[in-house]
Amino acid sequence: MPEGGQLVDHRDGRDVVLRLRGVRTQFGDNVIHDKLDFDVFRGEIVGLVGGSGTGKSVLLRTIIGLNQVTAGTIEMLGVDTATLHGRAERAMQARTGVQFQDGALFSSLTVSENIIVPVREHAGLDEETMRDIAALKIALVGLPPDTGEKKPSELSGGMRKRASLARALALDAELLFLDEPTAGLDPIGAAHYDELVKGLSRSLGLTVLMVTHDLDSLNAVCDRIAVLLDKRVVVGTMEELLVYDHPWVREYFHGPRGRAARQEQK
Known part of the structure; x- marks a missing residue:
């Protein structure tokens, strides 16, 4: 099997x-990723995992533009992100959600006001329409009106996750990035959240890249x-x-938690 890339083309x-x-990320002399190739296809949910120090969140932050790539290219929705500036960058932000x-909710704002922030920045709608959009999104994620x-x-931890x-999703994103979405949730809350993400992806046609360490989530969604x-x-x-032959992969997927997670899905 190859050292990197896709095991099988599933497009x-x-x-x-x-x-x-060919993505390379580094901080000073510390190289986190090097010659990294990766594709995500429309409509799929991809889980991103790795051991401690492999740079899962670093890679996510690099993809969404919060970290600078040292080398290589990132294309999002058909556009090289290095070329995005001004209006083009804002247009891309409106097509993605994080x-x-x-x-990262603003503590001084209500949930509705938090949802309205990106709508006001990108859509320029009147207040009543933005309030209606916020109410729609609140219902969409299964929260009470x-x-x-x-x-x-x-709010409880689970409700904050949904908020x-x-x-x-305020701007009807096509591509959604989730960073440890079930972290801190109990098993029941995490399972419900997994069901929500899977349902939204299928019903809205969302493409999702999800950083997680949760084997149950990997199996479920x-x-x-x-x-x-x-x-x-x-x-x-x-x-x-x-069946991939690598020590960390074997330990992660075949260890006690991996076996338990697979058994739960049967």
Whole structure:
């Protein structure tokens, strides 16, 4: 099997909505990723995993433009992100959504006001329409209607996760990035969140790249899994990775938690 890239081509005629070629990220002399190639196809959910220090969140932040690539190219929705400036960059931001691990909600704003922030920045709609959009997104993620008038501090951890997802979807994103979306949730809450993400992806045609360490989530919602190994990435289905010959992959997917997660899905 190859050292990096896809184990099998699973496109089936679908568009590539995220393409990384020869990506290198480093901080000073510390090289995190090197010669990294990676494709995500339209409509799929891809889980991004890796051991401690492999740079899962670094890669995500690099893809969305919060970190600078040292070398290589990142194409998002058919556009080289290095060419995006001004209006073109804002247009791309309107087509993508990001949910950070801690939610990153503005504590001084209500949930509705949080959702309206990107709508006001990119859409320029009147206040009543923006309020209607916020209410729609709150319902979309399964929160009660009165959630909109609450502050993040008044919500449970699971509700804050859903509220931040509602904000990520405020502009009808085509491509959604999730950073450890089930971290901090109990098993029941995590399972419900997995069902929500899978349902939204199918009903809205979302493409999702999800950084996670949760084996249950990988089994429950991901079409393919990208594993960061030796500064590169290997991508395949769960079945393909279960027979992939690499020490970390074997330990991760065949260890006690991996076996338990697979058993739960039977």
